[in-house]
Amino acid sequence: MNSMIARLPFPVIQPDWPDLPSNIRAFSTSRRGGFSAGVYGNQYGVEGFNLGDHVADDIGAVSANRALLNQYTPHDVMFFSQVHGNIVLDAGSIHSGLVGDAAFSNAVGTVCAVLTADCLPVLFADKAGRCVAAAHAGWRGLAGGILQRTVDRMRVAGASELTAWMGPAIGPAKFEVGQDVMDVFSSGLSDVEQYFRPKTDAGEERKYLADIYGLARATLAKHGVVDVYGGSYCTVSDPAHFYSYRRDGVTGRMGHLIWIDQPR
Known part of the structure; x- marks a missing residue:
């Protein structure tokens, strides 16, 4: 597992990303190091770093967490409403009320960010x-x-060869799904069975343990992105570091950020 580092006042995951260009900055937050409490706190119910303002946490605590985060980014991070769809937004044009599930940018200092609590965050960079x-x-x-x-969208914006890093998500030992989920992926990927391990006995309703990291790698490879890193975490299995919707139901959200740095 990549290690947490305490380089900032709140713990972050610095991606182990060998071919990340030197002018790109990226990290993921954890559930620790902020101002949220209770189910939005850390594992002890205090000092939580919840960045989601849609999960019924105290809005003052969320605002304080976001303000602390913004002290360590070139511009304030603009989050948007995520809906499990396929809309990609220009991070430089995000404003309150926008709906999407990804953001891209080719502008220096504009932060691309998403929130998760089991879903898979994927950060991308053009190798140039x-x-x-x-x-x-x-x-x-x-x-x-x-x-x-x-x-x-990245290629239209001028990207050429891409590299990617997969942040903390629900791991393959905890992601139980039904036959319907396997069927959805079977229509788009070959040999999809390798990413679904049967969990139930014969005669029972079919259940599987799905490998969302493996499904993402296969999807990216299909679209020409083969240098993909990360994928060693399980948010459900690590309450000390991560929020998990599947584990806890009511919970906070971690942030996953990437931007082009100012020339040095």
Whole structure:
């Protein structure tokens, strides 16, 4: 597992991303180091770093967490309403009320960010350092094309060879799904059975343990992105570091950010 680092006043995950261009900055937050409490706090119910303003947390605490985050980004982070779809937004044009599940930018200092609590966050960078993106990929969005649409928008914006990093999500030992989910992916990917491990005995309603990391890798490879890193976390299994909707029901959200840095 990539390690948490305490370089900032709140713990973050610095991606282990070998071919990330030197002018690109990226990190994921955890549930620790902020002002939220109770189910939105850390594992002890205090000092939580919830960044979601739609989960019934105290809005003052969320605002304080976001203000602290913004001290360590080049511009204030603009979050948007995520709906498990396949809309990709220009991060430089995001305003309150916009709906989408990914954001891209080729502008220096504009932060692309998504929120998760089990869904898969994927950060993208053009290897030339000219374009970045962040995508929120739950299974519905993943099956619905959010990753390929993000790749397409980046290429239209001038990106060439892409690299990607998968942040913390529900792991393959915890992601129980039904036959319907497997059927959805079967229509778009070959050999999809390798990403669904049968969980039930013969004669019972079919249940599987799905590997969302593997499904994302296969999807990205299909669209020409083969340098993909990360995928070693499980949000459900690690309450010390991560919020998890599947584990807790009512919970906070972590942030996953990437931007092009100012020239040095």
